[in-house]
Amino acid sequence: MVADINNRAFEMIDAGDFKGAIRHLDNAISIQSEDFLYRSRGYAYLRAGNLDMARLDYLQAIRLNPSNSTSWCNLAFIYANQGNVKHALSALDRSISLNPSNAMALATKGHLLQVGGDKETARKCLDQAIAADPNCALAWNNRAVLKLSTSDKAGALSDIRAASQLEPSNSQYQQNLQFISKYTDGSKLSLSDGSAFQQRTQPVQVADHR
Secondary structure (H helix, E strand, C coil), rough: CHEEEEEEHHHHHCCCCCCHHHHHHHHHHHCCCCHHHHHHHHHHHHHHHHHHHHHHHHHHHHCCCCCCCHHHHHHHHHHHEEEEEEEEHHHHHHHHHHHCHHHHHHHHHHHHHCCCHHHHHHHHHHCCCCCHHHCCCHHHHHHHHHHHHHHHHHHHEEHHHHHHHHCCCHHHHHHHHHHHHHHHCCCCCHHHHHHHHHHHCCEEECCCCC
């Protein structure tokens, strides 16, 4: 019964009915306290943009099952978007230690390290992410941003093309492709173009854990 409620909740999440999914999961948790239910509700809260409630649910999921790599990865996403980079990196390290092939965790860590100025370690993380999962569009996008910051225009364009081809419906990647294409062909860019690009390159994805 609980598993059925969980599955139905994900159908609602896919349909954009986050409040309905949360209500379903509230019911499931009242019946049975399982880590995967808190993880699912945390994911629903994340998709709804409620980071505080999502953080509480992921922390509870981790208390019940500290060995789930995805829980740590999504907790890191929350910390990063709340401005707590130190806690985000710590959670990502835990996620990667549990699953060294977690491309989402590696890609997000690479992005945070790059923003923090450690481009060498960031590059290693992003290379590892792509090696672990060549279909991880986030890793290609984040490596494109890193390459652009090191003036590797051709490499940046190649990587962002890969990201946009993997997820053609992702507006962030399509916008980044337009920006990098303009930058590499010598088109004049305004300060607002650069500011918008920086906003678009924040880590905005979380791991779906079904």
